[in-house]
Amino acid sequence: MSAEPSAPRPRTGVWLVGARGSVATTVVVGCAAVAAGLHPATGMVTETAPFADCGLPALSSLVFGGHDTVDCPLPKRAEALVAGGVLPHGLPSAVQGELAAADREIRTGGPLPGDTRSDEELIESLAADIRDFVRRGELTRTVVVNVASTEPVATGPAESGAAGAAATGAAESGAAATRSEAALPARLPASSLYAAAALRAGCPYVNFTPSTGLHHPSLRAVASGSGLPYAGRDGKTGQTLLRSVLGPMFAQRALAVRAWSGTNLLGGGDGAALADPGAAAAKNAGKERVLTDTLGSAPEGEVHIDDVPALGDWKTAWDHIAFDGFLGSRMVLQTTWQGCDSALAAPLVLDLARLTARAHEAGLSGPLPELGFYFKDPDPGSPSALAEQYGELVGFAGRLRAAR
């Protein structure tokens, strides 16, 4: 872990969109637990050797807040995660101070059902919440990270430049809510409102979900003119992580993948959100991109995402890869990944918050393709193979170190 000075040190804010969800709760609990030495930093890449002395903010200097549309207190949320086997028993009470502190810094997001504010009013309101957080906490800088449930793919107008209809039914960590499309003019997706608010508040932005966020056409000019760094999208935590090392393996060995099929089973809020075909489509686009990019063309095969409430936050991903070898021999690789979604995501969120904060400090702006290691759908310029992405990330760490 990087050395921490004894002098009054700068504090860095992490503003989580979807702040009462499983991922956000695990981020807050885990950061406190690792900072206090209660658990090793397993899963946190920024705590490994190549990232030492890069000037990343210390875990103990991170301050959490965020938006959500549900009002379950964080300590209660944490206990539910204990019951579900996500967090170790006793950990929430061991870090109750940090949980309560974060809970106090969560504000109601939007738009809520029946909300008649304009996009502009909403963005300004959300940005004000963030600015207040920064001021209250005397924070040197704050990174906004979207960890809300996946929203459905915006259709038609949203893609053609005009503001599209926004709607998320995020059962679990609803940072946004549905409104009647008929009653109001076209609106930006909720994720884009939050992204715009981040920039307006002068904060770097990370999109850990497949939602639109800064990718909305109407935000292009705002993003590029903001002078802020941003990164995304869609954290790579299981099936796609595997695909980003197996796809290159087949390609490098000149083996001909004929069909790559996959099924994901998961409960929790994300399972329910992805039972929506639109949301699943957003997720699957990222999953298939890595295959097309690394194999050179898209193989046959579908990807299913099933909502299985009995599994809770635990997800199982089965992949079946039919490939041809020499002289047309037919071979098969199958993989089964059984992991805890929030435990896979949380350390990456901490990594991203730290790296993006440091990039901001170092004066970087615009997309950060060097963070493609973390994403299913990385910013342009990122390679698709994990090994190359890791190389880029380590190189980026080197540049941050040199910039000190």
Next chain:
Amino acid sequence: MSAEPSAPRPRTGVWLVGARGSVATTVVVGCAAVAAGLHPATGMVTETAPFADCGLPALSSLVFGGHDTVDCPLPKRAEALVAGGVLPHGLPSAVQGELAAADREIRTGGPLPGDTRSDEELIESLAADIRDFVRRGELTRTVVVNVASTEPVATGPAESGAAGAAATGAAESGAAATRSEAALPARLPASSLYAAAALRAGCPYVNFTPSTGLHHPSLRAVASGSGLPYAGRDGKTGQTLLRSVLGPMFAQRALAVRAWSGTNLLGGGDGAALADPGAAAAKNAGKERVLTDTLGSAPEGEVHIDDVPALGDWKTAWDHIAFDGFLGSRMVLQTTWQGCDSALAAPLVLDLARLTARAHEAGLSGPLPELGFYFKDPDPGSPSALAEQYGELVGFAGRLRAAR
């Protein structure tokens, strides 16, 4: 495929130790089939873009011969592989000319049971066979590749410098045979006799098996003074290939692998040979090395190799990887690889023969760690992660291209 000149062109020999085995037969059939355009070059890395214009010998210029201690004719062996589903029906007859030609160039290896010749006599005899092959075929150069069944780990004396006891019970492609240890002085392992013969005949040497070959201490000086290039050992075709991409994935993501267990089921000659605990030990050492190297330490877990004759040349490898994520959450990845052993190995053997021949032409000598991409137990200086090995290999191709 690389352009092939119309002028009388140089021919390159490939001398296979274990020339009547499944792998060797698939090499001969497959080279002819791909050269004739009957099948695509699936699985041959040297036929992909990064290897164009490197001066590799054309497939149609390769001439095959070799040693074996069994006498099943190659065409008959090929038909057996058709019956076992390894080769497509009709292919052996389509390339019968090439099969018959290779069959004529196979000589009886040694030592046979009761063989009383000294190591020196054996090496000289084997080298004479190779020299005759080169002369008869008017070959520009010849690469010797060991594809015989795995021999047991040599113990004690062999490792301490003196010549150890050699014994292989290669049921299927016996390039060597057992003799009574009591009746004779200590002898080099059979694989080392073949390796020494290759160097003596002025030929580059590739060890595709886990057998000792050039790794015998008494051959160190011979190898380094030969002025010839060589590479090895133990072709990476399934479970270890997977491990060489999955191990780095866990390491790069800072996930803590607690146990990595594996079971391999295979029939064919290799299954029988590896039912010998000594031979299995040789193989497993390579399999575990990649984990230790890429994870930083050896996880718990064993590797089993079961002889299951019903599976024939088809092998199944199951891996179970228990790992810890953030805050100690316990996760599991399982993989099942179902492949045809010979079809996986043969294109790599062709790759290695071509690359090593070209390295010889380019004046290189000594170990070729740049070929670590192909091996479980690569030469010193090779990284262990497949992606890095691929980078080294492509860089090597670039140097070969530059040397034209």
Next chain:
Amino acid sequence: MSAEPSAPRPRTGVWLVGARGSVATTVVVGCAAVAAGLHPATGMVTETAPFADCGLPALSSLVFGGHDTVDCPLPKRAEALVAGGVLPHGLPSAVQGELAAADREIRTGGPLPGDTRSDEELIESLAADIRDFVRRGELTRTVVVNVASTEPVATGPAESGAAGAAATGAAESGAAATRSEAALPARLPASSLYAAAALRAGCPYVNFTPSTGLHHPSLRAVASGSGLPYAGRDGKTGQTLLRSVLGPMFAQRALAVRAWSGTNLLGGGDGAALADPGAAAAKNAGKERVLTDTLGSAPEGEVHIDDVPALGDWKTAWDHIAFDGFLGSRMVLQTTWQGCDSALAAPLVLDLARLTARAHEAGLSGPLPELGFYFKDPDPGSPSALAEQYGELVGFAGRLRAAR
């Protein structure tokens, strides 16, 4: 195998609806191969000890014909199955006489696109084809077996009594074809037209598919008044077979299944047919019934059927079963079944044809719930657990034996 008399013996017809499909072709080739002693009777339950001396027609006495709407000759179809790895090389030519004989007895089915005949005209025409087959072959009796591709679930009117719209897009073995619904009055599903024709021709009927067949409300009276035996439906060849032994295991051990999820990958004609959501729904209803029946209630979880042309006739079924043990401990069973669809189905079709022919000879009529062993959706009165179904089947064999 049952003893076969030397005297001029009775011949039994097997009329296959979908006679040029993979299953039908495998039935014809396999029956000839086993009768000739070229292959053991693997997969044929009626060739095991409990079925000896039951008076089943000998395999060598079976005569094949059928309906189809495609016109690929059977010998050519058989060669395609060789290429796909379903039939052993050389077998079609070894039984070319039988293949040609069956090919001559295949008639064009219906309704074809644009067909303006009424249901009554179609049924009469199809029945006439069957009667001609019986007369030409001097057959003692003939069983009609539906092995055509699955047709979509008939909706609304079909279920309420009136004739519904029939449409099958059986790419591979089209025993029927689509027509414009708008241009014609409501029509029985094609499978029901064939079933009605079977009864009209005085033949027992077996439905090996999930299609409607005799289950159409408008055929109830016809079926019960026919005096003929019939059985169905939907042959149980893989995932559901497994579920019919695993479901009872969980129930008998009082383990609480919380979610049972499944994915099927298959190519071939059935894969394409089942890519139609309607057809998949028909299939899945049968798959889920066995769980509800054996577990006592329906667990969470979905079933997917993916068309993966690269897999050809080979199918892979993955099941993931999340269950609770003592004190709420969470456990998982996963199964992966890799089989050849036609090779799994064909011996069961032969079993069913023989058993139903013998039941007819023994004077039985109406549904045969004792054949529930073979079906996903058996006739009322059949248990759902495989072991009980097997007990019923063996008991049935005993009654057939006693009736001689």
Next chain:
Amino acid sequence: MSAEPSAPRPRTGVWLVGARGSVATTVVVGCAAVAAGLHPATGMVTETAPFADCGLPALSSLVFGGHDTVDCPLPKRAEALVAGGVLPHGLPSAVQGELAAADREIRTGGPLPGDTRSDEELIESLAADIRDFVRRGELTRTVVVNVASTEPVATGPAESGAAGAAATGAAESGAAATRSEAALPARLPASSLYAAAALRAGCPYVNFTPSTGLHHPSLRAVASGSGLPYAGRDGKTGQTLLRSVLGPMFAQRALAVRAWSGTNLLGGGDGAALADPGAAAAKNAGKERVLTDTLGSAPEGEVHIDDVPALGDWKTAWDHIAFDGFLGSRMVLQTTWQGCDSALAAPLVLDLARLTARAHEAGLSGPLPELGFYFKDPDPGSPSALAEQYGELVGFAGRLRAAR
């Protein structure tokens, strides 16, 4: 659950050999939890409908005690099982009264290292412990159940009638201990000493482990003359349970199983005990018996049991079944079973204790083959297929009911 009378009711003792092990601890905690209505009776077959009104002792009437050679207090052992994810958090404290009561009734077993008592002295001492337990508790009857770690297969003399060498290295729940073979005369295996003590104390005996127990030749006469019921051996909780339904499925469908291979990964005490090749051999004999019995002959294939401490009490069993279908088509079924060993075993132990106590009450004596449902290696006269075993068990319940 069976009705429980309000009058002073009879109490039934359960004396556990290996009383401080994971299984025993789960038995005590689970019995109390289910009796108190804190958890449903998942996994307890005797709590399902067919066992109502059979006169089984109520769970709340069971009283626990036992032997062990380690001295970890039960409440502490229970907390360790919570940490390992075997028991739900909070449950040990909810049933602390019952845990403490059972803990007080545990006596030190034997022989301990250096123990110089004769077999006869040991048996008498162990029997005295049991008699004291019965008297102190005013128990109507007591069943002795062996749940200690597996001991190695006794060799040579033990099998030929004379007393063999006993040695168990049960790391976790040592109900016995090693002594120097050289220093003492041949001795009965520890499990047989406990079994003999049970009979001497007038108690029915159940062997839930693969250890010798009553199967020792020198105990035959004692057992048959005891007038007591007994049952065994080796509880069927995972891989073998699956095999007992899958084996019959293949047989009933006339599919030809060619190879059945398996690997078991488990930590905990049983994993360590089974790392001993002798103990593993005892376990594997039971596992393979079910295949030979249900398939008619033993297929190819091995079974591995790996000690993987990282898995704790959780075990994973992978089975790979290669089978032939019609016309020689090659198919594969794979299963992966992930379960908690103690949670699988404990409800079966409770079932067996209740059923055997009731059998004793009903005046039955000798082996109880009707309990074969629970065992890998059931008493002679039991079928091997689970469905048939279940039928026998339900029939047995009917006889117990009739005997009231």
